[in-house]
Each structure stands twice: as C-alpha cells, then as structure tokens.
Amino acid sequence: MDIFGWIQLVLFVAVLLLLTKPMGIYLFRVLEPGEKTILPRVFGRVETFLYKIIGIDKDREQNWKEYGLALGLFSIIGLFLTYFILRFQNHLPLNPQHFGAVKAHLAFNTAVSFATNTNWQSYAGETTMSHFSQMVALTFQNFISAAVGIAVAAALVRGIARHRSQTIGNFWVDLVRTILYILLPLSLILALFFVSQGVIQNLNGDVQVTTVTTLEFQAGKGGKDGKEIVQTIPQGPVASQEAIKILGTNGGGFFNANSAHPYENPTPLSNFIQVLAIFLIPSGLTYYLGQVTKNKKHGWSVWTAMALLFLAAVLVCWYAEAQGNSRFETLGLSTNSNMEGKEVRFGVFNSALYATVTTDASCGAVNSMHDSFTPLGGLVTLIDIQLGEVVFGGVGSGLYGMLIFIILAVFLAGLMVGRTPEYLGKKIDIYDVKLCVFIILVTAFFILGPAAWAVSAKWGVSQVNNAGPHGLSEILYAFSSAAGNNGSAFAGLATNTPVYNIILGLVMIAGRFLVIVPVLALAGNMAKKKLTPPGSGSFPVHGLTFIILLVGTVIIVGLLTFLPALSLGPVAEHFLMTGSNKLF
Amino acid sequence: MLELKRVVLAIVVLTVLLGIIYPLTVWGLGQLIFPAKANGSLIYFNNKPIGSELISRRFSGPGYFHPRPSAAGQGYDASASGGSNLGPLSKTLLEQVNQRVRDYREENQLASDIRVPVDAVTASGSGLDPHISIENVVLQAARVAKTRHIDLEQVKAVIEHCTENRQLGILGETRVNVLLLNVEIEKLR
Secondary structure, three states, X not given: OOHHHHHHHHHHHXXXXXXXXXXXXXXXXXXXXXXXXXXXXXXXXXXXXXXXXXXOOOOOOOOHHHHHHHHHHHHHHHHHHHHHHHHOHHHOOOOOOOOOOOOHHHHHHHHHHHHOOOOOOOOOHHHOOOHHHHHHHHHHHHHHHHHHHHHHHHHHHHHHHOOOOOOOOOHHHHHHHHHHHHHHHHHHHHHHHHHHHOOOEOOOOOEEEEEOHHHHHXXXXXXXXXXXXXXXXXXXXXXXXXXXXXXXXXXXXXXOOHHHOOOOOOOHHHHHHHHHHHHHHHHHHHHHHHHHOOOHHHHHHHHHHHHHHHHHHHHHHHHHHHXXXXXXXXXXXXXXXXXXXXXXXXXXXXXXXXXXHHHHOOOOOOOOOHHHOOHHHHHHHHHHHHOOOOOOOOOOHHHHHHHHHHHHHHHHHHHHXXXXXXXXXXXXXXXXXXXXXXXXXXXXHHHHHHHHHHHOOHHHHOOOOOOOHHHHHHHHHHHHHHHOOOOOOOOOOOOOOHHHHHHHHHHHHHHHHHHHHHHHHHHHHHHHOOOOOOOOOOOOOOOHHHHHHHHHHHHHHHHHHHHHHHHHHHHHHHHHHHHOOOOO | OHHHHHHHHHHHHHHHHHHHXXXXXXXXXXXXXXHHHHOOOEEEEOOEEEEEOOOOOOOXXXXXXXXXXXXXXXXXXXXXXXXXXXXXXXXXXXXXXXXHHHHHHHHXXXXXXXXXXXXXXXXXXXXXXXXXXXXXXXXXXXXXXHHHOOOHHHHHHHHHHHEEOOEOOOEOOOEEEHXXXXXXXXXXX
C-alpha cells in the first residue's frame, strides 16, 4: 500500500465530493417538473419533437401503475428488439467479420442482460457481435436501461417528497429528459475523451499485422521463430459504447477483457475518469435526494454513509491484493503483490479501486480479472454486490436500493424507541415495510436459490474453471451478479451453455423487475400520505447517529443472509491459503 | 393499445438517435480529430504495420525485450482477449508461475539473490498488456545488449527514453511499452 495509492485514493474521493453538488443540482434541473437546464435551446426543440412523435402530453403526470406499465412495456419491447437484432445480425449491415447469428439461448441471455442494466456477458464480444449489434442492439440498450433506472429513482424520491398526491411523474418525460440532457451529452464528451486516450472508434474489420519476425528479419539476427506470425486485431466502434457503459453503470465490454483491454481503457487517466464516471450520477443523486426533499443534510448524510462503506471496502480489497498470494512467497519474486490478471499500467491499487467501484455500483465493468484476486480481495467484490449495490450503486438503482434500507433503518429505530416510525414527515406503515422486506428477500432468494441448485447439479459444476472453494465462489458470484444486475464475473465460469444462459437470464429479470415494481408501489403509497410535522420524538435522518444506524442496517440486513455461503467460498479459501499446503 | 403504440414509436426514434446517430457522431469526430488513435494506434516499421502501440505481441528472441505472459488464446491472440482466471490456490497457476520464474532466471542469467519481477511471471488481465515494469526491463537489458553486441549503456539510454512516468505525475504506474522499446532498439543498428 504505497504512497501513490494513497494519493490517488484521496484524489478520487475529493474529486467525487466536488462533483456531487453540481451533478446533483443538474439532475434536479433535469428531473424536477418545471425546472430548466443550462443546455442550449436546440435540446428543448429535440425534446418537444420527441414528445410529439411518441404522442405524449408532457404535463400529464401518471400514477404508479401507469408509470410502471409504460416502463414495463418499454423494457419488454426493447428487449425483443435487441433479441431479434442479435438473431439476425448476419443479415444486417456493418458485419465486416461476417459473424453468424447469435444462438437463441445466448441472444436471450444477452438481450435480458442489457435490458436489465446487468450486462452479464456469456460471450466474447470480439468474436461474437457485429458492429451493428454492438451499436444498435447493445449501445442503445445501455442508454435506455440506465435512463429507466434513473427514472425509477426520481419517481421514488418524488413519492417521498410529495404529499396527498396521486401521481409520481411521467415516465416518458423522465426517460426522454434523462437521455437527452444527461446521458447523451455526457457520453459524447466522455467518448471523445476516451478516443483522445487511445480508445478506438472505427467501423473497420480486423486489422492484420505481421508480427515478431518481421522485425527480427529486419535485424537479421536474434529471431528463433524464423517464420512470420500474423496477429489479428479486432476493431470497431468502441469509444461510443465505452462512454455509456461506464456512465450508465452498465459495464458490458466491447471486448472480452472489458476495461482491462487496452483498446477500452488505454491509460491511467482513462482509468481514473472511468471510475469517476461510474460514481458520478449515483453520487449526484444523493444531493438530488436532499434537494427534492428539502433536507440537504439528509442527502449529505446518505452520501457519507455510502462513502464510509466504500472506503472500508476499497481499503480491504487493496490491502488483500497488495499482500498477495502467500503461496508465491517462496518463489523469490520482487514483490508479493497479486499481479495475476492485472495490468501494469494500473497496478494493484487501481485494480482494487476499480473492482470496488464497479461492484459498489451495479456497473460490472472490470479492469482486472476478479477470478484471480486473492480470497479476501474477491470476497470484497462479492459482498459489495450482495449488499444490494447501494454504495453509490447503479444509476438510479443505487439510490432506490439505499432508500429501501433507509426506510428499514428508520423503521428499526422506531421499534427501538417505541414510536411510530416516520421518514421525512411520513408515517411508515405495514405496507411500506412489507414492500421493503420483499425487495431485500427477493434478491437474496434469487442469488442463493439458483446458486444452490447450480452447485448440486452437473450443468452447474461442470463449467467451473477452478476446483475447491474457488469453484463455489465462481458460481455464487455469477448468481449474485445476475440477481444484483451487476454483470461482472469470476469469469473462469463458462456460462455460455443453454441452461446457464436461460437461468441467469431469468434471475436477471427477477432481480430487476421484482425490485422496480415494488419500488414504484412504494413511491405511489408514499406520495399519497399526508405530511406530519416532525415532533420531538421524530428520528432525525441526518447526523452521525443516522449514518451509523444506516451503515449498520445495510451490513446486518444486507449481509447476514449470505454469511454461510461466503464462509464456504472465499473465507474458507483464505484460511486454506494461509494455513495449509492444499492446492486445487 | 395506445401505450403500446407509444412504446414502439419511442423505441424506433431512440434506436435511431442512440444506436445510429450517436455512435456515428463519435465516429466522425474521432476520425476527424484523433484519426491515428481512433483507428487503433498502429505502428509501422519500414511502411508495414507491425502491431498496435496498445496491444502486446509475442517477442521471443533473446535480442528483444519480452512482454508479460499472456493467457489470450494461445498467447497474445488479440481476437481472444482475457486473463487466465485461475484462482490463488490453483495448482495450474502455481506450476505456471514456477516454470516462468525458472525460465526468466535462466534466460537472463540472474544471480540467485536477484528477485524476479512479479509482472514478468504473471499473466495480465487482457492478455494484451503492452507494458512491463521498470525492474523487468532493467533485468532484460543485459541479455538484449549481449545478443545484439551493443553497449549496455546504449540500451539503458533507450530504456530511459522509452520510460512512461505516472500520468500527470500521479496516476497509474511507471512502465515501459515493449513494442515501442523494441522498435527503438531495432533502430540502434
């Protein structure tokens, strides 16, 4: 844990902190009805034009059921579109490598994966997807699934802030404004920045270069191969996808190696901007929460709770990776830091930082291979996902996930002092708590249930890359990632089989929509309530006590369910590594 | 039904905007402003493309600096990027690293008290990591100089020239690009 790591960590947190308020104010201007942004008027014209085509009245708000219906239909039709593009990509343009149609089970898995903002990838992009599929099927989904997440968060925040209201906003307005004012302009800037660092953006086929021996022939000496070797380097529209992949916490890479690939993440600076961009919108949303509910201290307290959980995770992960694999100690290496699956330009610190950020958020992009992390480093990434990705979290999904924990925390606090629990002047009733508990349980169920099935069935265990406890971790990670809509992987697990693709696909749908629907119902129920002025017995939702209570609730409620499974996987592996000679 | 019609219309216009107009705009601007980078940062030697600055390739002769081990395909296969995904207690991993340590020591004729740089014996995440650490370069320098019958000091000067520092003085790690270094070494003749 060297000094440069510490400097980069401080820099990262400082820049994130500085960006939170401006981003939050901007989000408020975009999402709050009647507010205006600073962008030029042409955006307003495009907005009006889009409303006209879609045929909606932007001033007509929806109740939660109408909102949910529009969102559900939109996601389903989008999913079908993606599925069919993948199935027919061999008949579509921009396919210079002449890839065939994507198999049905893989197309299903991929369409679901991108529509649910998971971006789990059972395929390797460079050998599966045409440029057209990458752009029209996948980049497009990255935008809309991210916008849907932000829309749901905005709906829930409005529900909390309003009183005696039947409506929670208009889905179409939230969708269009999020895309037009936030995701599209920021992606454009980010994409061009990435190109400036070396991320490719072209529509070419593979480039063939003659390697090694050309140079060696020139020299006329030194070569032992004596023959020309050709290296095939895939090309494509990477930067445009990279930008939204990061900004929208989608995480699906153009290439198999994702952001470890030098064409996706060529420099330390591109890497720094990527980790920052993953947290940018989720962090801004905490300020947005404070502004909409007219309680900025609350917003900052939520931010602080998230930042504390983040710091704890990143420090443990970094420490574990810097300590490295104790089995290498006798090999006479320069340092024992774990560099298997990591890139030299990032080093151990930036790999640990990226791994923590991507799993804290439901991003799932990776700049190093989590499967080769030390047991404790890998444990951190697993726990991050299983907590529900509420530490800043996915765009939108992080905030609405955290709001569920906040309501539970307030409820628990109310029980402890024997008062009717209330949150920002709203009494929390049985219905609200049932919805929150349902959301917590549904994720746990869809992680542990299918994982248990997979580890006891041939279709499950036959695909692992590592035997022993690490194999269990691979499977547990896959279902955590799918149910949590994260998308990163212990990538040794080869999931491109019909059974895995279909089951993971179903888990992703459950993890997304069995959460969104109750969140919208909660928004509707909260919006209807009347406001009670806070009394002396009201539990304040800012300050140290609240932060501690919230962090405690996240850890206890979120993590306890998974402790038995984790102790058989990464925890057991850690003790085997340090206390035995066993290899698998 | 009205809602369904809206959904379909919305999907159609957004597909055009986000799936076609947006990537093509980035493509146009990228090709205009940063053409070399947008097209893959290719390196030419005697007018032939010999690789990309960003993509590692195999160098096995003793007269060249060697990149990190690669788990991409059969090694350095740019159409099959990826890491080994071997866990810390994998027997395969331990055997691989052990073998690489032995090979590295032998190739570079290291004295037994000299430690082997960790990046020289572990596979990168992408399998295409274009860089190696400074320690790794320095330990290979004597071999390259000896094979090419050139002065070690000359090689060291080239290494110095090719060293990339932390970006903005802070970010990432100090490193050397193997392909660029080998091209510079080649020019020494």
